[in-house]
Amino acid sequence: xxxxxxxxxxxxxxWQTILTAxxxxxxxxxxxxxxxxxxxxxxxxxxxxxxxxxxTQLTVQEKPRDTxxxxxxxxxxxxxxxxxxxxxxxxxxxxxxxxxxxxxxVSSLEISWLNQKLQTDAMIFxxxxxFIADEYNGSRASWENSALPYPALISTKIMDIxxxxxxxxxxxxxxxxxxxxxxxxxxxxxxxxxxxxxxxSATAIPARITGFSSKTSLVGITVPLNAVRQMNTAYDPQYTxxxxxxxxxxxxxANIETVKSKIRQMGLxxxxxxxxxxxxxxxxxxxxxxLGMVGLIILIVAGLMxxxxxxxxxxxxxDEIGLFRALGATKSDIIKIFLYEAAILGLGGGxxxxxxxxxxxxxxxxxxxxxxxALSFKPNSLFSYNPAMFMLILVFSVILSMxxxxxxxxxxxxxxxxxxxTRE
Amino acid sequence: MAFISMRNVNKIxxxxxxxxxxxxxxxxxxxxxxxxxxxxxxxxxxxxxxHLLGGLDTPSSGEIIVDxxxxxxxxxxxxxxxxxxxxxxxxxxxxxxxxxxxxENVEIPLFFSKMKKKxxxxxxxxxxxxxxxxxxxxxxKHRPSEISGGQKQRVAIARxxxxxxxxxxxxxxxxxLDSQTGEKIIHLLKNIHKEKxxxxxxxxxxxxxxxxxxxxxxxxxxxxxxxDHFNAFISKSLNIKHISAxxxxxxx
Numbered sequence: 001x002x003x004x005x006x007x008x009x010x011x012x013x014x015w016q017t018i019l020t021a022x023x024x025x026x027x028x029x030x031x032x033x034x035x036x037x038x039x040x041x042x043x044x045x046x047x048x049x050x051x052x053x054x055x056t057q058l059t060v061q062e063k064p065r066d067t068x069x070x071x072x073x074x075x076x077x078x079x080x081x082x083x084x085x086x087x088x089x090x091x092x093x094x095x096x097x098x099x100x101x102x103x104x105x106v107s108s109l110e111i112s113w114l115n116q117k118l119q120t121d122a123m124i125f126x127x128x129x130x131f132i133a134d135e136y137n138g139s140r141a142s143w144e145n146s147a148l149p150y151p152a153l154i155s156t157k158i159m160d161i162x163x164x165x166x167x168x169x170x171x172x173x174x175x176x177x178x179x180x181x182x183x184x185x186x187x188x189x190x191x192x193x194x195x196x197x198x199x200x201s202a203t204a205i206p207a208r209i210t211g212f213s214s215k216t217s218l219v220g221i222t223v224p225l226n227a228v229r230q231m232n233t234a235y236d237p238q239y240t241x242x243x244x245x246x247x248x249x250x251x252x253x254a255n256i257e258t259v260k261s262k263i264r265q266m267g268l269x270x271x272x273x274x275x276x277x278x279x280x281x282x283x284x285x286x287x288x289x290x291l292g293m294v295g296l297i298i299l300i301v302a303g304l305m306x307x308x309x310x311x312x313x314x315x316x317x318x319d320e321i322g323l324f325r326a327l328g329a330t331k332s333d334i335i336k337i338f339l340y341e342a343a344i345l346g347l348g349g350g351x352x353x354x355x356x357x358x359x360x361x362x363x364x365x366x367x368x369x370x371x372x373x374a375l376s377f378k379p380n381s382l383f384s385y386n387p388a389m390f391m392l393i394l395v396f397s398v399i400l401s402m403x404x405x406x407x408x409x410x411x412x413x414x415x416x417x418x419x420x421x422t423r424e
Numbered sequence: 425m426a427f428i429s430m431r432n433v434n435k436i437x438x439x440x441x442x443x444x445x446x447x448x449x450x451x452x453x454x455x456x457x458x459x460x461x462x463x464x465x466x467x468x469x470x471x472x473x474x475h476l477l478g479g480l481d482t483p484s485s486g487e488i489i490v491d492x493x494x495x496x497x498x499x500x501x502x503x504x505x506x507x508x509x510x511x512x513x514x515x516x517x518x519x520x521x522x523x524x525x526x527x528e529n530v531e532i533p534l535f536f537s538k539m540k541k542k543x544x545x546x547x548x549x550x551x552x553x554x555x556x557x558x559x560x561x562x563x564x565k566h567r568p569s570e571i572s573g574g575q576k577q578r579v580a581i582a583r584x585x586x587x588x589x590x591x592x593x594x595x596x597x598x599x600x601l602d603s604q605t606g607e608k609i610i611h612l613l614k615n616i617h618k619e620k621x622x623x624x625x626x627x628x629x630x631x632x633x634x635x636x637x638x639x640x641x642x643x644x645x646x647x648x649x650x651x652d653h654f655n656a657f658i659s660k661s662l663n664i665k666h667i668s669a670x671x672x673x674x675x676x
Contacts, residue, residue, distance in 0.1 A: 001535040001547075012523030323519045326480055327583070328508020328536040330501050418480050421519065 027302030028353025031295030123220030126228025322420020338409030346401030512584030
């Protein structure tokens with residue numbers, strides 16, 4: 001019944017009602033957008049991490065000799081030998097170890113692509129078949145035999161960089177996982193533009209890029225492990241059976257820390273993508289809180305608007321409050337009427353705000369995603385939301401509105417009914 | 425004990441350093457079912473008396489007992505219930521809610537009573553029936569701004585009656601109406617009094633209305649004089665200077 005009175009009161013002041021509800025709607029729109037944006041970004045970042053590094057994987061490498069973590073001066077870096085590889089293989093909870101070998105001489109690649117010849121410095125990495133099996137189109141034999149031309153994979157990120165820069169600059173067709181057949185290249189061992197001193201006279205080794213991998217290094221191509229072993233034997237025999245990295249597969253994410261500490265006891269570096277994900281997650285949560293705070297501040301401003309509207313209403317509605325008191329309304333009835341009004345405003349404004357936020361998010365998604373180039377890590381949506389989040393925001397909107405209306409409501413209840421009824 | 429009894433009631437309004445005495449040592453007893461006119465010049469304390477009896481205001485000193493209830497001892501909840509259940513107010517200014525239609529205006533006291541737990545249809549029926557009795561059956565959905573002054577006052581009467589109160593307190597109910605309409609309203613109130621036996625206290629300036637009352641209470645400068653009928657009022661009111669001596673008190 002009091003709800004009915006509250007509704008009637010709101011309806012009798014349509015402009016005031018619309019303006020106040022709009023204030024709440026703007027606040028809720030901001031809050032919803034901020035929360036769904038941070039949720040969306042978090043999802044996009046974590047998805048990228050999850051697909052690239054299994055949650056049960058560790059990357060092991062020797063500690064660098066000096067603080068310069070350069071990828072180029074291989075000579076400055078200790079490489080892992082076969083003994084350590086075997087030790088790690090025997091550790092409890094370790095399911096598999098995939099060694100990654102590097103051709104120690106910085107080389108360059110000669111790429112023939114649509115009648116264009118491109119030459120670029122690149123590192124040559126070698127991995128076993130099992131490591132790239134899910135991303136390699138060819139057979140196990142074709143990888144393990146290492147027949148010429150060597151099969152080669154490039155990082156999906158290279159594809160993105162090529163599509164964004166070279167392809168668009170000189171009008172070449174863009175690449176995708178679907179349209180790539182094979183690109184013939186020549187590896188020029190040790191013939192680096194940047195490290196000319198390391199260049200021995202060498203014959204070109206033919207290779208063929210057959211696909212992309214999300215696990216391979218950005219700064220070069222990945223070929224069969226045996227191919228790099230052969231190249232090192234020929235050009236830098238001391239590194240024939242040395243590995244730059246070991247990818248260690250653990251049976252369960254819960255055992256990662258145990259294995260990690262055992263590997264660290266061997267004097268090696270062990271990095272888990274899980275820890276990386278946790279760090280990023282924590283940072284994303286901070287971002288989420290930050291964005292949420294912005295939304296909240298806007299909402300508090302809207303709340304203050306409610307308080308000021310209701311304070312004005314108490315002055316304007318003295319007659320009505322006095323009449324209700326004379327007709328038997330208790331102080332708590334008067335508070336209830338005001339709070340019902342606030343709740344209705346919070347519900348209406350909140351629902352409208354959420355609706356506006358959804359429409360804004362959908363159209364912003366369309367706009368922004370149309371402008372973001374088709375990168376492999378491009379998120380499907382910048383915003384992420386779900387019904388539970390909407391429900392929570394709606395409840396929050398109602399509670400906040402009632403909270404801000406409470407003091408004006410209390411003032412209204414304290415009014416002397418007589419003063420209201422007898423004023424001229 | 426009388427149905428309504430006021431004992432040594434004073435009401436003083438403080439305005440800065442000035443104190444205005446609205447009621448001065450008032451003693452009064454009213455029996456159940458009496459129809460009483462309260463007369464007196466403007467500012468004499470007539471409305472104050474009504475507000476104190478209706479629980480809208482509290483006396484500065486003294487006590488008011490209605491139907492065995494000492495009003496000063498009632499908390500907000502009980503006093504609100506008293507106003508809602510036992511008293512019906514009728515104002516000179518009608519005080520209808522402008523954004524509610526007539527039937528909704530009549531329903532307001534029900535919203536604050538224990539009736540609010542009943543179904544909406546039941547409350548609506550009750551309000552419609554009472555408006556029908558007031559001859560406003562065809563105006564149920566009209567807004568107060570769409571009807572005449574006399575009709576507004578009939579809506580206000582319907583609203584005052586909806587909870588079957590024991591007392592009707594009417595503050596110049598015909599003050600804003602032409603004499604013909606005013607007469608009809610008084611006729612209506614008399615009928616209600618006759619049929620329901622409701623105790624009625626009507627503040628009025630109009631001697632024609634006062635004439636129809638069972639008893640007349642005359643107030644001047646906060647003092648009170650009770651006359652048993654209109655002729656007594658006419659003959660004695662000239663001696664108003666001796667009011668306190670003539671006032672009927674609970675002790676006499």
